[in-house]
Amino acid sequence: MTQKLKRNSTTPTEFVEIDPSAGGFQNHHEYMDGAFPPSVRPALWRNRDVRAALEEMKNDDQWDGNTRYISLKGMDSDYNSTIPTMWVTVHLLKPGDCIEMHRHTPGSVYHVMEGTGYSTINEYRVDWEGGDTFSCPSHSYHEHWNTGDTDALMWTVQDLPIYSYFRMATFQPGDSEIEAVLHKPIVKPEANKFSGA
Numbered sequence: 001m002t003q004k005l006k007r008n009s010t011t012p013t014e015f016v017e018i019d020p021s022a023g024g025f026q027n028h029h030e031y032m033d034g035a036f037p038p039s040v041r042p043a044l045w046r047n048r049d050v051r052a053a054l055e056e057m058k059n060d061d062q063w064d065g066n067t068r069y070i071s072l073k074g075m076d077s078d079y080n081s082t083i084p085t086m087w088v089t090v091h092l093l094k095p096g097d098c099i100e101m102h103r104h105t106p107g108s109v110y111h112v113m114e115g116t117g118y119s120t121i122n123e124y125r126v127d128w129e130g131g132d133t134f135s136c137p138s139h140s141y142h143e144h145w146n147t148g149d150t151d152a153l154m155w156t157v158q159d160l161p162i163y164s165y166f167r168m169a170t171f172q173p174g175d176s177e178i179e180a181v182l183h184k185p186i187v188k189p190e191a192n193k194f195s196g197a
C-alpha cells in the first residue's frame, strides 16, 4: 500500500512573481548544441601522492576525524566530483578518531585500505579491517570509529553528484532535528513581491 504523505505547511499569503527571463525557447539545432556536455578525460591519482597529502593533514589541527580527507577531483567534472556521477574521497582516521553520526541523501561504498574499527549504519554494526568493503544506503544514519592502534585509511565513493544535479543533496548531523538542503537558495527579488488573494 502506498504511504500517503501529510501536507505539513499552509498556503503562503505572500507570493513572488515568476521572473519572465527564467524560461525561454530554442529550436532543434540550439537544443542539440547544448544538450550533451563534453566527454571527460581519464585521470590518475597516485597512492603515494594521496598518502603524502593525508600525512601533511595529520599535523594540521584544523582537521579532525570528520574533515581529514582528500577529495579526488576530476578536472573535467561538475560539482567538484571525481567523475560526473561519483565522488571519491580517502579518509584518514587516527587511533581513537571518529566520523560523527550523520546522514545524507547520497549513498556510499567504503573500502578500508588499512586499520581496524567499526561503523554503525542505522541499527546495524559493521566491524571492519584492512581490505574490507561495506556499503551505507542512501539517507541512513552512520558513524565510523578507528578502534585500532594505527591510522585507518578508508576509500569512499558516493553518488553525491547525482543528488547535486537534482538539487536534492541534504545533510543532517545525528544530534540535530534539522535536515539541511545543501543547495544555495534561489534569490527572490523583493521588488517583485505582491500579495495573493
Ligand SMILES: [Fe+2]
Pocket: 102, 103, 104, 108, 142
Ligand atoms: Fe557520510
